[in-house]
Amino acid sequence: MKKSGIILIAIAAFAFVPISKASAQLSGQQIMENVYNIPKGDDTQGELTMTLINSKSEQRVRKLKQYIKDEGPVEKKIMFFVAPADVKGTSFMNWSYTSGKDDDQWIYLPALKRTKRISSEGKSDYFMGSDFTYDDLGDRHPSEDAHTLLRSETLNGRDCYVVESTPREKGYMYSKTITWVMKDNYLGLKREFYDPSGRLLKVLEIKKFEKISGFWTILETEMRNVQKKHSTRMEFSNVKINTGIDGSKFTERSMTLGQ
Numbered sequence: 463m464k465k466s467g468i469i470l471i472a473i474a475a476f477a478f479v480p481i482s483k484a485s486a487q488l489s490g491q492q493i494m495e496n497v498y499n500i501p502k503g504d505d506t507q508g509e510l511t512m513t514l515i516n517s518k519s520e521q522r523v524r525k526l527k528q529y530i531k532d533e534g535p536v537e538k539k540i541m542f543f544v545a546p547a548d549v550k551g552t553s554f555m556n557w558s559y560t561s562g563k564d565d566d567q568w569i570y571l572p573a574l575k576r577t578k579r580i581s582s583e584g585k586s587d588y589f590m591g592s593d594f595t596y597d598d599l600g601d602r603h604p605s606e607d608a609h610t611l612l613r614s615e616t617l618n619g620r621d622c623y624v625v626e627s628t629p630r631e632k633g634y635m636y637s638k639t640i641t642w643v644m645k646d647n648y649l650g651l652k653r654e655f656y657d658p659s660g661r662l663l664k665v666l667e668i669k670k671f672e673k674i675s676g677f678w679t680i681l682e683t684e685m686r687n688v689q690k691k692h693s694t695r696m697e698f699s700n701v702k703i704n705t706g707i708d709g710s711k712f713t714e715r716s717m718t719l720g721q
Contacts (some may be wrong), residue, residue: 490609497641498604502623503533504675510541510700514591517691524590526699528721535560537601538712542721546623549590553717558601565600570717577714578680586635591666591683595637606630612640616666617652621645636663647678654703660686669695675703 488496525545530536534558535538543552551572558565567580580587585597589646607627615622622642629636637660642652649671653666670682679701710716 479600485695488611488623488628490611490623491604493611493623493625493643493648494604494607494609494627497643497650498601498650501677502530502679502699503675503703505529506679506701506703506708507705507707509695509699510693510713511699512592513695513697514589515693515695520590520680527709529711531709531712533709539599540712540716543590544721551720552590553720554589554599555712555714555717556600560603564604565597567596567600568714568717571652575718579716587619593687593690593692595635597706598666598685607639614645615642617642620651622651649678657689664688670697672699677703679703 469672481648486688487636506629507527507529510528512524512526514522523546524543527542527544529540536557538555538557540555541553545547551570553570555568557567564582565585567585568577569580570577580596585600586595588594589599590598607629610626610628612624612626615624622644625641625643626638627641628638635658637656637657637658641650643649649668650666651668654662654665655666664685664687666683666685667681668683671678671680673712680698680703682697683693684693684695
């Protein structure tokens with residue numbers, strides 16, 4: 463199973479550490495391929511709490527159910543909103559391909575009683591008022607970017623590679639991203655997103671992670687839009703791995719039926 467689209471511990475001061483000989487043996491490309499290929503099990507399910515926090519520290523909380531299944535050449539993910547009432551019944555589905563083909567994405571809006579396919583142009587839109595774009599919710603294949611290992615740093619007591627990734631195609635929503643990758647498990651501890659003008663736009667950070675059923679699992683992340691002073695916290699709970707989720711869960715029909 464591939465890396466999650468929605469990933470990345472409040473950041474304390476970090477110390478610069480010279481790149482070791484062992485670190486220098488890995489290129490930026492190899493590091494990001496290792497991130498992409500982190501083992502996560504055949505399927506995962508759990509409950510998501512999405513908290514939207516505006517510039518006045520006012521919060522809106524949404525509850526979801528999430529299911530993920532690795533089918534080899536394609537990883538499928540579906541999310542169902544279960545509360546509050548104004549978003550209940552909304553669902554989102556993402557199919558990511560190991561071939562590097564663009565993700566397929568759909569959203570079901572109960573008020574309209576129809577499922578809408580997310581176009582390539584629509585993937586830069588923000589998802590349900592959060593700080594995650596539709597593109598952020600999918601998987602970006604390592605081949606889509608050029609990756610440069612900038613340095614090694616100790617961040618929050620974790621030894622990390624710092625890798626800059628720039629898109630190979632023109633017109634992508636981010637001019638570059640910079641990722642702090644933990645050397646011992648290849649989870650992205652922090653990621654910075656830069657807008658087309660090269661200004662810092664968003665920062666994604668892991669707040670909590672642990673091993674569940676032998677697999678490293680992200681349990682809490684926060685995405686901060688530093689330009690809008692708005693943030694989104696995602697907490698994953700009651701996680702179960704390798705329970706044998708049926709493939710029929712990941713269909714447009716399932717989106718309309720709910721969890």
